[in-house]
Amino acid sequence: xxxxxxxxxxxxxxxxxxxxxxxxxxxxxxxxxxxxxxxxxxxxxxxxxxxxxxxxxxxxxxxxxxxxxxxxxxxxxxxxxxxxxxxxxxxxxxxxxxxxxxxxxxxxxxxxxxxxxxxxxxxxxxxxxxxxxxxxxxxxxxxxxxxxxxxxxxxxxxxxxxxxxxxxxxxxxxxxxxxxxxxxxxxxxxxxxxxxxxxxxxxxxxxx
Numbered sequence: 446x447x448x449x450x451x452x453x454x455x456x457x458x459x460x461x462x463x464x465x466x467x468x469x470x471x472x473x474x475x476x477x478x479x480x481x482x483x484x485x486x487x488x489x490x491x492x493x494x495x496x497x498x499x500x501x502x503x504x505x506x507x508x509x510x511x512x513x514x515x516x517x518x519x520x521x522x523x524x525x526x527x528x529x530x531x532x533x534x535x536x537x538x539x540x541x542x543x544x545x546x547x548x549x550x551x552x553x554x555x556x557x558x559x560x561x562x563x564x565x566x567x568x569x570x571x572x573x574x575x576x577x578x579x580x581x582x583x584x585x586x587x588x589x590x591x592x593x594x595x596x597x598x599x600x601x602x603x604x605x606x607x608x609x610x611x612x613x614x615x616x617x618x619x620x621x622x623x624x625x626x627x628x629x630x631x632x633x634x635x636x637x638x639x640x641x642x643x644x645x646x647x648x649x650x651x652x653x
Contacts, residue, residue, distance in 0.1 A: 467500050469520060476566055477615070479613045480613075481525055498529060498542050510634030511563070514534055514603050515542075517611055529545070530600075544586065546584055546585035549582070550608060554579035558575070560602050571636055572626050581595055582594055
């Protein structure tokens, strides 16, 4: 598993601890809107990153079989191009996230691979989504410095998922007509195929 070379962790949360109830979910129309560019790392942006981290961890603490891999600002109702990405996907005890401001993919590389994805804003639905296996990324860190890095494997999928969010795209949009690409999570934490016609095809929550 690759990791971000440049990191800016979010620090200690303050007294305005935000909880998982702040997460917006489909069919909230904000999830289909493009977020706006951040022009300065203001105290409000730093607070936004702290709030996002609080929400991601609170959600994770309520889920025995899952981790919060990443979160975008729009998922708590802020249409700004800010995402956070977990520093370690394999260790739940490592509770640090890296903030990426105005992230963009400057080059797609490798091959198209499919991997399972879920989303805090798409309740109960998972999908096997095609993504590029490698990407090169440019962003600002929490101090306003430009960072560039390569991501591959699962991290590359996560980065593409989050940049989709700030462009108004949800992961299910990539598999809209793939009848065998949808899953849900059973009580043991295993992914099981989801009946497409019953739960996906004409689901007014998922589709406009």
